[in-house]
Amino acid sequence: MDKILVTLSGFGLIAFIYFFFFGKKEEEAVAGETPKILVDGGYKPANIRIKKGKTTILKIIRRDPNSCLEEIVLPEFKIRKFLPLNEEVEIPINPQKSGEFGFHCGMNMYHGKLIVD
Ligand SMILES: [Cu+2]
Numbered sequence: 001m002d003k004i005l006v007t008l009s010g011f012g013l014i015a016f017i018y019f020f021f022f023g024k025k026e027e028e029a030v031a032g033e034t035p036k037i038l039v040d041g042g043y044k045p046a047n048i049r050i051k052k053g054k055t056t057i058l059k060i061i062r063r064d065p066n067s068c069l070e071e072i073v074l075p076e077f078k079i080r081k082f083l084p085l086n087e088e089v090e091i092p093i094n095p096q097k098s099g100e101f102g103f104h105c106g107m108n109m110y111h112g113k114l115i116v117d
Pocket residue numbers: 067068069105106107108109110
């Protein structure tokens with residue numbers, strides 16, 4: 001009986017982990033005018049859908065002490081910003097054209113993108 005329970009909870013855990021890491025990847029954040037981005041082992045969410053011709057304020061908070069993530073770079077918008085740990089940083093952007101614009105950490109190792117339409 002115990003073995004069955006352990007096995008079942010093991011499967012449950014696997015399903016949960018699978019959903020948590022892979023189920024979310026497809027997801028796009030439709031986050032309104034002030035989308036929040038958590039920086040913790042990457043960017044969460046990594047895909048942010050925003051509006052063309054409107055100012056969107058990205059609210060970015062870094063919880064990851066890894067210095068790799070201490071800077072965020074949005075090449076298309078000529079933005080490079082230092083992200084202090086546990087402090088919300090606001091980055092206003094006003095995209096004038098639609099498309100997908102990537103952003104990444106200072107060393108170009110972690111990636112996300114803004115989807116403008
Ligand atoms: Cu990096």
